[in-house]
Amino acid sequence: MKRYPAYDPPEYIDWTPEPALVETFEETLVGDPARHRLVESLGQERLIELYRRLLRARLHDIALKRWVRQGVISKAWLGTGEEAATVGPVYALEPETDYVAPMIRNQAACCDMGMPLEDMFRAYLASADSPSAGRDLHVGSAEHHVLQPVSPVGTMVPVAAGLALAARMLGQDAVILNWIGDGSTKAGVVHEGLNFAAVAGLPVVFIIQNNQVALGTRLDQHHVAPDFADWPAAYGVEGWRFDGNNVL
Numbered sequence: 001m002k003r004y005p006a007y008d009p010p011e012y013i014d015w016t017p018e019p020a021l022v023e024t025f026e027e028t029l030v031g032d033p034a035r036h037r038l039v040e041s042l043g044q045e046r047l048i049e050l051y052r053r054l055l056r057a058r059l060h061d062i063a064l065k066r067w068v069r070q071g072v073i074s075k076a077w078l079g080t081g082e083e084a085a086t087v088g089p090v091y092a093l094e095p096e097t098d099y100v101a102p103m104i105r106n107q108a109a110c111c112d113m114g115m116p117l118e119d120m121f122r123a124y125l126a127s128a129d130s131p132s133a134g135r136d137l138h139v140g141s142a143e144h145h146v147l148q149p150v151s152p153v154g155t156m157v158p159v160a161a162g163l164a165l166a167a168r169m170l171g172q173d174a175v176i177l178n179w180i181g182d183g184s185t186k187a188g189v190v191h192e193g194l195n196f197a198a199v200a201g202l203p204v205v206f207i208i209q210n211n212q213v214a215l216g217t218r219l220d221q222h223h224v225a226p227d228f229a230d231w232p233a234a235y236g237v238e239g240w241r242f243d244g245n246n247v248l
Helices: 019-030 033-070 084-091 108-112 117-125 156-169 188-200 228-235
Strands: 099-101 176-181 204-209
Touching (some): 019 033, 033 084, 033 108, 084 108, 084 176, 084 204, 099 156, 108 117, 156 176, 156 188, 156 204, 188 204, 188 228
Parallel strands (some): 099 176, 176 204
16 A cells, blocks of 8 residues: 555654653653562563553544645544543443543543444444444444443442442443543532542442643632542542553
């Protein structure tokens, strides 16, 4: 197949590592010996697999951006630059037993759970052979344990909690993973779901993805205090802060 420059992702033409990013990465490992040992323990094969998933997510977004430019679709919800916040957590799951409830910027979770990329693109095209038979542009697959997101942000939180409760009642050894954008934290349904999951001690992991997007609303315009990292204590559960731009 003959290659044309237009077919190559712009981000990777004459690509070279960004010195500042390499320096930050090295400083992160050097400054945290325990983390360094953990990363080394992963081994080359696992590290390459993590990189492959990150790259796949980026190429997926690039393809969608091209479709928007070409007029194939009107818009696309991308996770460009935030891939690590999706790829890392999903890598720790067991796809055969666990479930994911992604938001619109976590589509990498779909393919990482085994959903074919072709089906993900068909969902955007609303074709008759898409997973929802053209009835929904959101991406999901019951077969691959991926819950389709719904348009009102935050509404998947109680759904994820409900799925975790159902799994427990059925005696299933399952963990449910759900992402929450910083903007959607202002929805009351988010707090209802978080509180229910905490009180019931459900096997569900919630990730507050503070990308400070909120459809153009700056974080300081809708959030004052406390820091999101303080939220788990308020619900009486464990929580950790991590860099959503660094899969390691």
